Amino acid sequence: MTAETVAAYIRDRRADVEAALDSILPAPPDCPPPLADAMRYSLSAGGKRLRPILCLASADAVGGRRADAMPAACAIELIHTFSLVHDDLPAMDNDTMRRGRPTLHVVAGEGMAILAGDGLLTEAFALLAREPHVTDPLVVGRKLRVIEVIASAAGAIGMVGGQAIDLASVAPNGTGTTAIIDGAALQVMHAKKTGALIRAAAVAGATMGGGSTTQIDAIDRAFGDFGLAFQIVDDILDVQGDSADLGKTAGKDAAAGKPTYPAFYGLERSRTMAQECLDRAEATLRAASVADARLLGIGRWMVDRSN
Amino acid sequence: MTAETVAAYIRDRRADVEAALDSILPAPPDCPPPLADAMRYSLSAGGKRLRPILCLASADAVGGRRADAMPAACAIELIHTFSLVHDDLPAMDNDTMRRGRPTLHVVAGEGMAILAGDGLLTEAFALLAREPHVTDPLVVGRKLRVIEVIASAAGAIGMVGGQAIDLASVAPNGTGTTAIIDGAALQVMHAKKTGALIRAAAVAGATMGGGSTTQIDAIDRAFGDFGLAFQIVDDILDVQGDSADLGKTAGKDAAAGKPTYPAFYGLERSRTMAQECLDRAEATLRAASVADARLLGIGRWMVDRSN
Numbered sequence: 001m002t003a004e005t006v007a008a009y010i011r012d013r014r015a016d017v018e019a020a021l022d023s024i025l026p027a028p029p030d031c032p033p034p035l036a037d038a039m040r041y042s043l044s045a046g047g048k049r050l051r052p053i054l055c056l057a058s059a060d061a062v063g064g065r066r067a068d069a070m071p072a073a074c075a076i077e078l079i080h081t082f083s084l085v086h087d088d089l090p091a092m093d094n095d096t097m098r099r100g101r102p103t104l105h106v107v108a109g110e111g112m113a114i115l116a117g118d119g120l121l122t123e124a125f126a127l128l129a130r131e132p133h134v135t136d137p138l139v140v141g142r143k144l145r146v147i148e149v150i151a152s153a154a155g156a157i158g159m160v161g162g163q164a165i166d167l168a169s170v171a172p173n174g175t176g177t178t179a180i181i182d183g184a185a186l187q188v189m190h191a192k193k194t195g196a197l198i199r200a201a202a203v204a205g206a207t208m209g210g211g212s213t214t215q216i217d218a219i220d221r222a223f224g225d226f227g228l229a230f231q232i233v234d235d236i237l238d239v240q241g242d243s244a245d246l247g248k249t250a251g252k253d254a255a256a257g258k259p260t261y262p263a264f265y266g267l268e269r270s271r272t273m274a275q276e277c278l279d280r281a282e283a284t285l286r287a288a289s290v291a292d293a294r295l296l297g298i299g300r301w302m303v304d305r306s307n
Numbered sequence: 308m309t310a311e312t313v314a315a316y317i318r319d320r321r322a323d324v325e326a327a328l329d330s331i332l333p334a335p336p337d338c339p340p341p342l343a344d345a346m347r348y349s350l351s352a353g354g355k356r357l358r359p360i361l362c363l364a365s366a367d368a369v370g371g372r373r374a375d376a377m378p379a380a381c382a383i384e385l386i387h388t389f390s391l392v393h394d395d396l397p398a399m400d401n402d403t404m405r406r407g408r409p410t411l412h413v414v415a416g417e418g419m420a421i422l423a424g425d426g427l428l429t430e431a432f433a434l435l436a437r438e439p440h441v442t443d444p445l446v447v448g449r450k451l452r453v454i455e456v457i458a459s460a461a462g463a464i465g466m467v468g469g470q471a472i473d474l475a476s477v478a479p480n481g482t483g484t485t486a487i488i489d490g491a492a493l494q495v496m497h498a499k500k501t502g503a504l505i506r507a508a509a510v511a512g513a514t515m516g517g518g519s520t521t522q523i524d525a526i527d528r529a530f531g532d533f534g535l536a537f538q539i540v541d542d543i544l545d546v547q548g549d550s551a552d553l554g555k556t557a558g559k560d561a562a563a564g565k566p567t568y569p570a571f572y573g574l575e576r577s578r579t580m581a582q583e584c585l586d587r588a589e590a591t592l593r594a595a596s597v598a599d600a601r602l603l604g605i606g607r608w609m610v611d612r613s614n
Contacts, residue, residue, distance in 0.1 A: 025463075026464045026468075030464040030468075031463045031468055032463075032468050035467070036463070086421055086422075086425060089418075089421065091418040091421060092418050109398070111399050112474060114396065115393075115467050115470055115474065117425075118393060118424075118428065118462075118467045119467045121428060122428065122463065122467060123458070123463060125454060125458040126462055129455035129458060140444065140447050140451055141447055143451060144436050144447055144451060147435070147436035147454060148436035151429050151430070151436060152433050155333070155425075155426055155429030155430050155433055156332075156338045156339075156343070156346060156429065160342070160425045160426045160429060161333075161337075161338055161426070163422055164341060164342035164422050164426075167418045167419060167422065168339070
């Protein structure tokens with residue numbers, strides 16, 4: 001499969017995801033208009049839809065039906081969007097721009113931004129549980145398992161926990177002191193903050209697609225490595241990239257006293273670490289015979305942030 | 308069944324709930340210690356546990372097993388606690404005291420309070436989906452239905468939506484203008500903000516207990532009325548009660564320019580409305596033959612805030 005074919009696959013799946021996302025948010029009169037507007041503002045900000053595309057590709061990789069994985073794909077994008085909205089709040093990262101537009105709390109106020117995040121997170125689970133008329137016990141069981149995977153990845157032992165470590169790790173007033181004192185602690189933070197939801201996206205797709213335990217485990221581990229590479233490259237770009245590539249203000253993390261891979265290991269070693277993650281991820285998928293070209297292509301695309 | 312028997316039932320179920328809640332939060336090392344502490348601080352603040360007790364009583368009322376309803380009971384208390392933590396934030400109600408103790412953002416900081424709320428909300432769904440090894444398709448189907456009921460009640464068309472209306476309804480700077488202009492709009496706000504989760508607690512218990520559609524519908528409608536009475540009485544107490552009964556600062560809502568039932572209808576008419584809700588709720592339960600004495604007792608206890 002050529003790079004062009006992978007790019008076309010990603011483009012097609014992104015179109016599928018955009019179409020599905022377009023109709024899933026609650027709307028007036030059931031949902032109060034200011035809240036509906038706030039949720040839609042953030043969800044439609046035009047990210048790459050990396051996580052939902054990965055979820056669909058993972059269902060494809062195990063020979064399942066993509067349609068079965070679409071609710072999980074959308075739910076994960078809702079949760080990712082919730083995390084961005086809350087991360088950007090003044091009490092957190094205090095970001096005023098995101099994907100080239102003012103952040104939600106800037107346009108809708110802090111209270112409405114908190115509520116919109118809460119609404120996006122909750123809606124994800126409503127979406128995952130919907131269609132309880134599905135009576136095939138196999139499918140119902142998979143849905144329940146996917147809800148647990150996603151809730152664990154998103155919550156206090158996963159993404160929210162990673163954000164809590166991040167919150168405590170920022171050097172106050174540029175003093176240079178931080179709660180994260182070495183690369184291992186940094187890796188734990190990122191495994192939770194970024195890695196957990198990426199892995200959940202891959203696992204949810206493979207689970208809904210009916211993958212075997214061996215396949216699901218391999219996909220889980222591989223995207224743990226792809227996710228780590230993704231984060232290392234994010235840190236590298238923060239040091240050297242420009243804001244357009246990154247989708248946020250370059251140099252912000254370093255300026256805020258946040259720990260980064262280049263700060264601990266230097267740029268060159270960080271680049272090598274990212275490559276080692278990629279190699280390990282591919283080997284894991286090949287060993288379990290789920291080295292589907294589309295799935296591999298998406299893993300590489302995640303990390304190649306110049307596209 | 309005497310009032311004493313109902314009181315004993317409530318006491319026993321509260322003990323069951325406290326025991327169950329005590330062990331369900333994620334703990335270190337999986338969960339970062341400051342986040343674990345923050346979640347526990349709020350969950351252990353010692354509310355009445357009204358919603359989980361109602362959930363268990365509802366399972367009892369339809370002749371089901373209380374143990375089957377316990378995860379839903381605990382999940383709903385987690386969601387209720389999340390809502391209090393976020394409601395108290397400076398960007399929302401800006402409350403500094405709750406249940407006689409400083410609110411979470413006062414003791415842990417605003418960022419950690421936002422994350423603790425996010426963690427409590429997410430953990431609720433992890434809890435609801437856990438034990439995917441349950442293979443009885445009937446039970447698995449009920450669990451999925453309960454997740455959808457609870458997510459819808461908690462989210463943008465339910466509780467979070469009600470909070471968004473509330474946020475927009477506060478008269479700015481005591482100008483006396485508010486987005487809520489009549490009693491009907493006030494009722495919509497409360498039906499979402501308070502009523503939805505109370506109804507979900509009752510419905511979840513009856514569903515996990517294996518109740519019939521007729522029973523579940525009646526319990527749903529009855530606790531819509533009980534919940535409305537609960538809110539009207541809350542507003543009355545805000546005007547005339549003392550802070551100890553209410554568990555929060557008396558007169559705060561009125562002082563903040565929030566719309567209340569007494570403000571729209573006067574105290575006397577508000578009292579009559581609360582009584583009408585109680586009568587209607589009891590009639591609904593009787594008509595569906597689910598007027599279980601414990602369930603009725605809990606409905607009355609909810610509204611009798613002097614206990």
